[in-house]
Amino acid sequence: MLAFSNHNFTQICKIQAFLSSHSLKQHSFTKSNLLKPQNFRVVCAVGDLGQMQKVEDERPKIRWVEINLAEINEAQRNHISRLPKDMTNRCRALMKQLICFSPEKTSLSVLLAAWVRSMKPVRADWLVVLKELENMNHPLRLEVAELALLEESFEPNIRDYTKIIHGYAKQSRIQEAENTLQAMKNQGLECDQVTLTSLIHMYSKSGNFNLAKDTFEKMKLLPLPLDNRAYGSMVMAYIRAGMLQEGEALLQEMESQQVYAKSEVYKAMLRAYSMSGDSVGSQRIFDGIQIAGIIPDDKICTLLINAYVSAGQNLEACVAFENMRRAGIKANDKCVALMLDVYEKENKLKEVLDFLMDLESDGIMIGKEASEKLARWFRELGVVEEVELVLRDFVEK
Template sequence: MLSFSNPNCAPICKTQSLHRSRSFNPSPFPKPTNSNNLKPQIFRLICAVGELGQMQEVEDARPKFKWVEINLDEMNEAQRNHISRLPKKLTNRCRALMKQLICFTPEKVSMSVLLSAWVRSMKPARADWLVVLKELDNMNHPLRFEVAEFALLEESFEPNIRDYSKIIHGYAKQSRLQDAENALQAMKHRGFECDQVTLTALIHMYSKAGNFNLAKDTFEEMKLLGLPLDNRAYGSMVMAYIRAGMLKEGETLLREMESQQVYAKSEVYKAMLRAYSMSGDSLGAQRTFDAIQIAGIIPDVKICAVLINAYVTAGQSQEACVVFENMRKAGILPNDKCVGLMLDVYQKDNKLKEVMDFLMGLERDGIMIGKEASEKLARWFKELGVVEEVERVLRDYSSMELLQIGDSF
């Protein structure tokens, strides 16, 4: 893994706070602070940052900085590689901060001190912040959220609701529930109302975390606000029902979607089908399988295998065989899972002759059984004590096949 830290490249601060109108909390969600503890300080920042450079010690009520050229020899190889990949069109002020962030080490200075120094020295506009945040996101940089949090409180960033929704969505993707909720509260505190994008991200986050009640409350809030519900919002709520084991309710919501010509992604239908299959609810599995086709999703061998499993688990051998045959008629080649499930059907009914015909039919069609099916077959034959008999039948069958091939010439 590439490292982003180098003690020779990061700012060093002798003090823990700066005298400003607000606390330098790295989070955009302010915590109570004692303003009496914030006094003018003497501090030194040493930083190598390209065109801006090294800060010198100045004693004053408000610190002043002077930047000098960076010494590339003080960087490690990973840092040099990251800096070399920065876009050529990057402005000097943005490049300077990117170099700082690439070389940042939290043991030497807080992120708020670094960013505050950049703001005072470079007077960035919103466009500069956006460029920096985009580069950090492209690099998947571990500091991207911290920089975004700081930016949300800066006047020069001119934050709007989409900036908040982006960071909420980013936290949601990483399942950082508390951070996402803090960002939501900060957004409301700034006077921004929740919109479709923000609430959809929250539903997805709560659903993924298995917090059904919060997902449902947020979903209902979207309805009350009259916000449009797209397949992502619906799909996330359906997944919340599935994870909560409320399959009928989830299926009802799928039908509500379909009535509005809104269809969930294939992953949602597959999750519903799998849940019904694992519980042995063949009727629910068949309804979901039918819904999959109505949604315009072409069933593949994996979907068929899940449906077969539903009938096998429910003890409905004949229906499982019908699904298998329909799959073959549709031109879908069975995988090892499908073959193994059919072996379960034959074994349960103790149909040795039928399974031999089944296996020979597969071989005629050039379908070779895999590891899972082979192991099941071996265990079954061993239990029956008919291994030698089966081998003899297979040899005779192979001889007949060779004789037929010879006669064809």
């Protein structure tokens, strides 16, 4: 057997348990619905940095006992009832145990060892269980995946390690991700783009820009050309670090190689420029979005308009709004509110009434943000009743 270190184990530990047949009969878990181990002895050696070591294992046969639905709570029964109908019995048996798992009654490693010995699973069975745990967002899914790496029946490959690293990265559990990475290297598996991309995302989200940059440089040394995900991960790192010009330069490098980032990367860059009031940078990214073949939607157009309004370029904001309407894109509430800001700054009451009527003719209803902004402006001017009469007359016509 192999032992694998995670966040619960950072030093060498030794566990020795001797249970006689007589004492087992009187033990409190004799009537449990989980596992019935007999003589049990494990010496587990776990090293640092994900080191995997040979350990002594003198486990006897462990009797598998099915879950008794009458002795579990309603929530657990509901989870079990929602398991896929086509799931095999051996997979269903393990899923029931995991749904009802209690660390006070047994350990996860003992549970999985009992399943392996009793059910003789193959890789396909492991994958079914791991997928279902992922679908359920089960809190033990990563720990189960880690322990699966140690089983010959799982037949682990590099992508199995990558999925665990990615899972820890999404939770910003940096140490666990790095431990898994080290364990993967110890098995003679080299990092690929997918693995390094996950690490860049993790480092940038946690504010470790230098680690993200170093990882990207390592990725550039790989024999294969970088894809849009690899580039995109580093662009996002630049955005999170507030280095927008460097991120934009990387976008341009991608475009020169006819590799285009995903829409969410362009949107993130546009949002960053827009929130900083940089209308020039926002327009460049907006043009790049179209070059990349991404069709602008109402949110993208609103970010561009927001940049012009923030920069005090009201005419450009109006032009961008009209271009959006000519393209057949309906303005959202935020966009309408921005245009109201433009009219209010220039104190154009008549023009704003024409604007509102124009929107009404296009079937665009004013939302909460725009309504509140409009009401505040009209109250300050003291013309609420007059405006209501004009709008009512327009509706009647």
